[in-house]
Amino acid sequence: MWNLSRFVASRPIRSRRCFTTMIPRPCIIHKRGDAILHDPWINKETGFPLTERNRLGLRGLLPPRVISFEQQYVRFMESYRSLEKNTQKETDTSAVALAKWRILNRLHDRNETLYYRVLIDNIKDFAPIIYTPTVGLVCQNYSGLFRRPRGMYFSAKDKGEMMSMVYNWPAERVDMIVLTDGSRILGLGDLGVHGIGIPIGKLDMYVAAAGLNPQRILPVMLDVDTNNLKLIDNPLYLGLRQPRLEGEEYLSIIDEFIEAVLTRWPKAIIQFEDFQMKWAFETLKRYRRRFCMFNDDVQGTAGVALAGLLGTVRAQGRSLDHFPNQKIVVVGAGSAGLGVLSMAVQAVTKMTGKAETAAQNFFLLDKDGLITKERKNLDPAAVPFAKAPGQIGELREGDSLLEVVRKVKPDVLLGLSGVGGVFNEEVEIPIFLYITVIYNLLLVIRVEFIITAYILHCVEFMRESGSSRPAIFAMSNPTMNAECTAAEAFKYAGENIVFASGSPFENVKFGKGKEGHVNQANNMYLFPGIGLGALLSGASFVTDGMLQAAAERLASYMTEEEIQKGILYPSIDCIRDITAEVGAAVVRAAVAEELAGGYLEVGPKHLANMSEEETVKYVRRNMWFPNYSPLVQHK
Numbered sequence: 255m256w257n258l259s260r261f262v263a264s265r266p267i268r269s270r271r272c273f274t275t276m277i278p279r280p281c282i283i284h285k286r287g288d289a290i291l292h293d294p295w296i297n298k299e300t301g302f303p304l305t306e307r308n309r310l311g312l313r314g315l316l317p318p319r320v321i322s323f324e325q326q327y328v329r330f331m332e333s334y335r336s337l338e339k340n341t342q343k344e345t346d347t348s349a350v351a352l353a354k355w356r357i358l359n360r361l362h363d364r365n366e367t368l369y370y371r372v373l374i375d376n377i378k379d380f381a382p383i384i385y386t387p388t389v390g391l392v393c394q395n396y397s398g399l400f401r402r403p404r405g406m407y408f409s410a411k412d413k414g415e416m417m418s419m420v421y422n423w424p425a426e427r428v429d430m431i432v433l434t435d436g437s438r439i440l441g442l443g444d445l446g447v448h449g450i451g452i453p454i455g456k457l458d459m460y461v462a463a464a465g466l467n468p469q470r471i472l473p474v475m476l477d478v479d480t481n482n483l484k485l486i487d488n489p490l491y492l493g494l495r496q497p498r499l500e501g502e503e504y505l506s507i508i509d510e511f512i513e514a515v516l517t518r519w520p521k522a523i524i525q526f527e528d529f530q531m532k533w534a535f536e537t538l539k540r541y542r543r544r545f546c547m548f549n550d551d552v553q554g555t556a557g558v559a560l561a562g563l564l565g566t567v568r569a570q571g572r573s574l575d576h577f578p579n580q581k582i583v584v585v586g587a588g589s590a591g592l593g594v595l596s597m598a599v600q601a602v603t604k605m606t607g608k609a610e611t612a613a614q615n616f617f618l619l620d621k622d623g624l625i626t627k628e629r630k631n632l633d634p635a636a637v638p639f640a641k642a643p644g645q646i647g648e649l650r651e652g653d654s655l656l657e658v659v660r661k662v663k664p665d666v667l668l669g670l671s672g673v674g675g676v677f678n679e680e681v682e683i684p685i686f687l688y689i690t691v692i693y694n695l696l697l698v699i700r701v702e703f704i705i706t707a708y709i710l711h712c713v714e715f716m717r718e719s720g721s722s723r724p725a726i727f728a729m730s731n732p733t734m735n736a737e738c739t740a741a742e743a744f745k746y747a748g749e750n751i752v753f754a755s756g757s758p759f760e761n762v763k764f765g766k767g768k769e770g771h772v773n774q775a776n777n778m779y780l781f782p783g784i785g786l787g788a789l790l791s792g793a794s795f796v797t798d799g800m801l802q803a804a805a806e807r808l809a810s811y812m813t814e815e816e817i818q819k820g821i822l823y824p825s826i827d828c829i830r831d832i833t834a835e836v837g838a839a840v841v842r843a844a845v846a847e848e849l850a851g852g853y854l855e856v857g858p859k860h861l862a863n864m865s866e867e868e869t870v871k872y873v874r875r876n877m878w879f880p881n882y883s884p885l886v887q888h889k
């Protein structure tokens with residue numbers, strides 16, 4: 255069972271510092287002259303010192319003055335800020351976001367060291383550009399934006415070839431692979447091969463947050479065709495234009511890819527990303543006990559949501575052991591919604607020791623309303639959360655969200671439906687007005703009966719929640735798919751609510767200097783630490799225990815003062831610090847489960863002997879930080 259006092263009390267003092275101190279090691283290269291300037295992994299542009307220019311055949315290929323890394327940094331940021339200033343009045347926000355993405359992407363394609371440095375230092379500004387929400391726009395416009403390939407592409411046409419194809423990738427070592435089949439990109443549906451933007455964005459977050467070395471990451475698109483007719487009809491679509499593979503044919507492609515990459519890079523961790531629900535669950539079941547993998551939509555999202563739910567209980571002024579009594583309505587029974595409920599049930603079971611009653615306060619809805627055991631063709635993954643007739647009182651199979659919220663009076667309303675504005679439904683409440691006209695003292699001679707209507711907003715029903723501080727989590731991405739906006743939530747459900755969204759929103763101002771805090775409940779707070787912890791422990795698998803440890807560490811990161819202000823997640827500015835803590839929690843959980851095989855010179859015994867503090871230091875020490883390395887030519 256959980257030791258709850260330890261859970262909150264064991265928070266170490268957090269540090270927001272960056273990890274910048276390591277002296278860069280020399281980098282051995284096989285190139286010379288012009289070829290170096292076209293390789294963004296090693297290009298320093300005008301930053302090559304004269305000695306290096308002489309040694310590497312660069313003399314005369316660059317303007318004579320050497321510009322330092324810091325000067326290059328300032329110059330880039332100035333041009334970025336001037337773009338921001340010049341587009342301040344622009345009403346087409348998508349065009350502005352894409353312009354910002356382009357300027358960053360161009361930098362990446364020239365000079366990765368500088369790109370990752372500006373990304374790390376300005377993560378709060380740049381995460382919404384390279385990650386959600388702008389990455390969604392990028393995927394939607396990918397055929398027009400495509401310039402230079404990033405990552406690898408494996409298609410149904412490569413069957414039988416993958417084992418040799420993996421050797422086309424230039425890096426000797428790969429630590430982390432993010433893989434998608436493009437079938438469910440954010441809440442935007444099947445974007446086929448254009449979904450490659452997602453693994454790229456996730457891996458950029460890995461570098462920024464977890465300090466993975468960008469030369470050891472690999473974004474992968476598995477092109478198993480697309481069912482998106484618009485893409486099939488688009489002459490500029492970059493993928494195969496046939497209906498998606500299904501069944502054994504589909505699985506055989508994934509099997510072959512996995513075998514190929516693990517043959518060349520046996521220690522690589524594989525993160526599955528944005529697979530449609532049936533394949534998300536099927537691949538998780540198929541692979542999670544065979545190698546070190548996890549599905550971020552199912553497991554990462556679940557951890558972030560659990561951390562937020564635990565924070566909500568604290569924000570309500572209740573002790574954590576009240577968590578099993580929280581009534582939680584989850585809207586969306588896809589990979590993300592079901593993942594959240596599974597982890598919440600595990601947490602309740604761990605707290606109460608009673609598996610059979612764990613799901614009784616959770617209510618699950620999909621596009622057809624409340625899910626009960628009476629549902630025809632009930633998805634097997636949803637069975638544990640479907641309400642049995644005796645459990646639901648006045649509720650019925652298929653009841654609408656409004657009815658459920660009204661009758662259940664939940665403490666938390668959590669959306670993972672991928673449908674923008676689904677919490678915004680309005681309802682007409684009839685009001686019966688009796689007008690009694692009185693003549694001559696108590697003599698009633700006429701009664702009039704008037705019916706009128708009063709419009710209520712769905713989230714307004716959260717005012718009747720059983721909690722003094724109800725919570726609304728509108729977690730769907732990108733921004734336009736959020737179940738409601740922050741402004742709507744605070745306006746209709748009250749200023750006292752706790753609010754979180756998957757994509758960023760500004761805090762909401764109420765006047766008199768008061769404002770409602772907007773949390774970003776996004777799996778970026780967890781997946782970098784899960785991947786890093788799995789890597790540095792040398793774990794054979796990613797287990798539920800490791801995921802739970804990650805979520806608990808994220809939850810306990812918040813101070814009581816922050817929680818009382820409705821702040822459930824830390825500022826993204828300290829994402830490296832959070833990731834180090836989460837990564838260390840994952841390493842310790844792997845050690846506790848005797849799954850840690852060690853990493854490089856750090857063996858399993860060494861890991862097992864580390865204290866909590868030493869584990870955090872070990873994780874920090876292994877974070878890469880962008881600096882120009884001296885380049886040495888291979889003879």
Ligand SMILES: NC(=O)c1ccc[n+]([C@@H]2O[C@H](COP(=O)([O-])OP(=O)(O)OC[C@H]3O[C@@H](n4cnc5c(N)ncnc54)[C@H](O)[C@@H]3O)[C@@H](O)[C@H]2O)c1
Nearest residue numbers: 440441586587588589590620621671672730731756776777
């Ligand atoms: N914030 C995060 O960290 C995070 C992480 C993962 C996924 N997400 C977001 O969650 C959303 C869903 O992802 P998924 O993988 O579960 O998708 P999915 O397609 O597997 O599932 C969507 C679910 O929503 C239900 N739904 C659709 N319309 C509905 C409606 N009007 N009312 C109620 N339910 C409705 C569907 O029936 C389905 O059960 C996406 O927008 C995704 O971007 C956010």
